[in-house]
Amino acid sequence: MKNSIAVMVSLGCLVLVAGIAVASKAEGPGMDLIRGKSAQEAGMAALAQAEKLAGSGTWESIAVARVYYLSGNKAQGQSIIDRVLAGKSDHNDWQRIGQIYADAGENDKAAQLFERALAADPKDDTGQSEIGAWYISIGQRDKGEELLTKAFARNPDEGSHYLRAAQAYLKVAPR
Numbered sequence: 001m002k003n004s005i006a007v008m009v010s011l012g013c014l015v016l017v018a019g020i021a022v023a024s025k026a027e028g029p030g031m032d033l034i035r036g037k038s039a040q041e042a043g044m045a046a047l048a049q050a051e052k053l054a055g056s057g058t059w060e061s062i063a064v065a066r067v068y069y070l071s072g073n074k075a076q077g078q079s080i081i082d083r084v085l086a087g088k089s090d091h092n093d094w095q096r097i098g099q100i101y102a103d104a105g106e107n108d109k110a111a112q113l114f115e116r117a118l119a120a121d122p123k124d125d126t127g128q129s130e131i132g133a134w135y136i137s138i139g140q141r142d143k144g145e146e147l148l149t150k151a152f153a154r155n156p157d158e159g160s161h162y163l164r165a166a167q168a169y170l171k172v173a174p175r
Helices: 002-026 039-054 058-070 074-086 091-103 107-120 125-137 141-154 159-170
Strands: none
Touching: 039 058, 058 074, 058 091, 074 091, 091 107, 091 125, 107 125, 125 141, 125 159, 141 159
């Protein structure tokens, strides 16, 4: 009995030590990548690491592209966007990329991708309410209300639809 307990404890310790070793090797550079650098250098180092870790994931790549694009490095952000759009992307990706352009104040580019997303999934009431609210926020109330009407018709009890409408009409930036 004592021997089996000792063996179990030994095995447990071995597994714990091996787990710690694997975990320490699996970690990225963490704070060492950014510690002691200026905000600009730290931000760019973190962004480069995020880009590396994004790999071929579209959601992750779009998130990285957003930071590049909105932080002033539009060329690098656009390069990633172009890569995503050239690959296997869908209406959710088009809407997220459209939001980057909307955040940058590039309404024509945003509208093109938003319309593409809406056409690809005309039953997406969440997309309709988000894009409808955006249209209202840029002064295209009729277009926005048309989309909100579709969203409410499809899902009249969705609180987020009402919240998006409220934000648009009251000029509160969405989160």
